Amino acid sequence: MEDEPVKAVYALYADPDAAQRAVNGLRAAGVAERDITVMSAEPIEEHEFSQRDKATWMHAIAGVGGFIGLLVAIWLTTLTERAWPLVTGNMPIVAWWPNLIIMFELTMLGGILATVITLMITAKIPSRQPRLYDGEIADGKILVGVENPSEASVSAVERALLAGGGRLKTT
Amino acid sequence: MNEATARRINGDLLRPLLYTSWRFWALVVFLGAIVLTGLGAWLYQMYFGFGVSGVRWPIFWAFYVTNFVFWIGISHAGTLISAILRLVNARWRRPITRCAEVITVFALMIGAMFPIIHLGRPWLAFWLIPYPSERGIWPNFRSPLVWDFFAINTYLTGSILFLLLPMIPDFALVRDKTTGWRKTIYSALALRWQGTPKQWHRLESAMQIMAIAIIPVAVSVHTIVSFDFSMAPVPMWHSTMFGPYFVAGAIFSGIAALILAMALVRRFLHLEEYLHPVHFENLGKLLLMMSLLWTYFIFAERLTIWYGNESAEVAVFQVTQRGSFAPLYWTMVVCNFVVPFVILSIRKLRTIAGCVLASSTVLVGMWLERFLIIVPSLGHKYLPYSWGRYQPRPVEIMITVSTFAAMGLLYVLFSKLVPIISVWELKVGEHPFPATVVHQAEDVPLWKTNP
Numbered sequence: 057m058e059d060e061p062v063k064a065v066y067a068l069y070a071d072p073d074a075a076q077r078a079v080n081g082l083r084a085a086g087v088a089e090r091d092i093t094v095m096s097a098e099p100i101e102e103h104e105f106s107q108r109d110k111a112t113w114m115h116a117i118a119g120v121g122g123f124i125g126l127l128v129a130i131w132l133t134t135l136t137e138r139a140w141p142l143v144t145g146n147m148p149i150v151a152w153w154p155n156l157i158i159m160f161e162l163t164m165l166g167g168i169l170a171t172v173i174t175l176m177i178t179a180k181i182p183s184r185q186p187r188l189y190d191g192e193i194a195d196g197k198i199l200v201g202v203e204n205p206s207e208a209s210v211s212a213v214e215r216a217l218l219a220g221g222g223r224l225k226t227t
Numbered sequence: 228m229n230e231a232t233a234r235r236i237n238g239d240l241l242r243p244l245l246y247t248s249w250r251f252w253a254l255v256v257f258l259g260a261i262v263l264t265g266l267g268a269w270l271y272q273m274y275f276g277f278g279v280s281g282v283r284w285p286i287f288w289a290f291y292v293t294n295f296v297f298w299i300g301i302s303h304a305g306t307l308i309s310a311i312l313r314l315v316n317a318r319w320r321r322p323i324t325r326c327a328e329v330i331t332v333f334a335l336m337i338g339a340m341f342p343i344i345h346l347g348r349p350w351l352a353f354w355l356i357p358y359p360s361e362r363g364i365w366p367n368f369r370s371p372l373v374w375d376f377f378a379i380n381t382y383l384t385g386s387i388l389f390l391l392l393p394m395i396p397d398f399a400l401v402r403d404k405t406t407g408w409r410k411t412i413y414s415a416l417a418l419r420w421q422g423t424p425k426q427w428h429r430l431e432s433a434m435q436i437m438a439i440a441i442i443p444v445a446v447s448v449h450t451i452v453s454f455d456f457s458m459a460p461v462p463m464w465h466s467t468m469f470g471p472y473f474v475a476g477a478i479f480s481g482i483a484a485l486i487l488a489m490a491l492v493r494r495f496l497h498l499e500e501y502l503h504p505v506h507f508e509n510l511g512k513l514l515l516m517m518s519l520l521w522t523y524f525i526f527a528e529r530l531t532i533w534y535g536n537e538s539a540e541v542a543v544f545q546v547t548q549r550g551s552f553a554p555l556y557w558t559m560v561v562c563n564f565v566v567p568f569v570i571l572s573i574r575k576l577r578t579i580a581g582c583v584l585a586s587s588t589v590l591v592g593m594w595l596e597r598f599l600i601i602v603p604s605l606g607h608k609y610l611p612y613s614w615g616r617y618q619p620r621p622v623e624i625m626i627t628v629s630t631f632a633a634m635g636l637l638y639v640l641f642s643k644l645v646p647i648i649s650v651w652e653l654k655v656g657e658h659p660f661p662a663t664v665v666h667q668a669e670d671v672p673l674w675k676t677n678p
Contacts, residue, residue: 175430181418
């Protein structure tokens with residue numbers, strides 16, 4: 057990324073165990089949970105540091121999106137059928153059997169779109185603000201660090217990161 | 228996963244994006260020429276009118292609608308199979324999912340073109356979109372063609388998103404591994420992806436929800452395509468089993484297309500280390516199962532028609548079994564049942580070459596099946612005065628051939644621009660099994676020592 061570098065102290069680790077030690081070290085040094093940044097090139101489910109921020113309302117929001125899709129389908133079908141009351145195939149003007157198909161499709165579409173929008177907003181992709189990143193993550197390194205640390209805490213953060221066995225970097 | 232493995236995977240899977248051989252350009256030119264010829268044939272049809280095609284009374288649906296149903300069926304290869312494998316957490320799915328999802332998107336795009344080609348006047352295609360027109364006629368939601376519009380568009384939207392979301396981390400990887408204009412483009416596509424645990428969790432949650440949503444949508448799409456036929460009182464169409472019969476056929480042809488695409492990708496992109504014989508063997512077993520299911524449906528359908536002995540339906544039955552369509556019908560049976568059954572039920576023959584051979588015949592057989600559903604029934608309706616023959620014309624044949632080339636061209640171009648195997652998902656597959664990790668955690672209690 058070609059952003060202006062974010063002020064940060066971080067280290068790169070070759071394996072998740074070392075990254076976990078660094079995260080634990082930062083906690084022990086008094087760094088708040090929300091200030092600890094971890095990045096990796098693939099999800100690492102087996103370690104505790106990757107379980108942070110796991111709780112999500114995405115399933116419920118997808119359900120709400122589906123419900124909105126259903127309401128739109130009911131509105132669209134019944135409104136249009138009543139607006140032009142054309143008898144087709146001896147079916148009633150508001151024919152629920154065929155309308156169920158439109159309702160099903162728009163319910164699913166609503167759920168899918170709500171899921172994607174929730175992902176984009178909660179995962180902050182895309183983001184306009186410059187963000188911490190290091191190209192070595194692509195080679196399998198795990199980044200653990202602190203963005204915008206206070207001057208007083210920098211040395212403690214550096215010690216914690218080095219204790220984890222990482223290669224220290226500052227930007 | 229260690230750094231050396233990560234570098235090796237990156238190198239192998241990004242190689243097709245970063246290095247281009249003359250073979251790639253030769254293939255693009257070859258396929259592009261066929262596609263352009265097909266476009267020329269379509270322009271010819273537009274200029275001289277729909278009469279240049281073989282479509283005329285009483286057979287108003289022929290090659291174009293056959294292609295429509297065939298390609299929508301092929302689209303079941305990807306998203307549906309990928310979604311099922313994701314939900315059951317099949318570990319062997321990882322190198323396959325993207326190969327499959329791409330087929331869905333391109334097959335749907337190609338399939339959705341055919342109603343427009345079939346219109347004859349494609350500039351009026353916007354009439355298909357449900358909107359209140361100036362004549363005050365609102366969309367008729369009681370028409371299966373409007374159901375098609377909603378079903379195909381929902382499936383296409385869902386499939387594109389299902390394909391695109393897991394591509395974001397791979398775009399970030401390509402961004403980090405390239406320079407110059409490539410880096411600029413992939414930086415934009417990567418949407419500033421970082422790979423924080425929060426982003427990974429949200430992405431995986433979203434993929435899980437979409438997998439749950441996309442399976443019923445995929446089933447609905449081909450059921451609704453079958454309704455285009457079964458809602459009409461045409462001999463051998465008006466059947467309650469058409470929905471599941473079409474869905475089974477779609478999954479059947481979809482798996483065949485996936486096997487063929489995987490074999491080509493493996494061969495030409497040198498991905499032998501990632502697409503193993505076991506992947507083909509597993510998909511071969513699925514293909515065998517679908518072949519048997521398809522045979523069951525054909526048997527149930529044919530037996531019911533024969534036993535019912537209704538004169539109009541028996542006329543269609545006879546013309547396909549013994550009449551002018553018999554060579555096509557029995558070719559279909561050989562392609563869809565005999566060849567796959569023999570090859571795929573014998574373990575020694577269930578090799579990559581065997582699976583590719585069986586898949587190739589299945590694709591031919593399934594195209595013939597779509598054709599045999601449409602044309603004999605329309606040519607043999609209830610009263611003999613409405614009987615007729617269909618002879619495909621060069622313009623239809625050329626457009627049909629060009630769609631296969633279009634599929635190949637789109638696939639080749641895609642594999643040049645995006646890693647055809649999901650890199651991050653493959654890396655996850657390199658992690659140790661959870662049982663192993665638990666064992667290691669007992670040996671080295673990391674967070675017990677650092678509270």
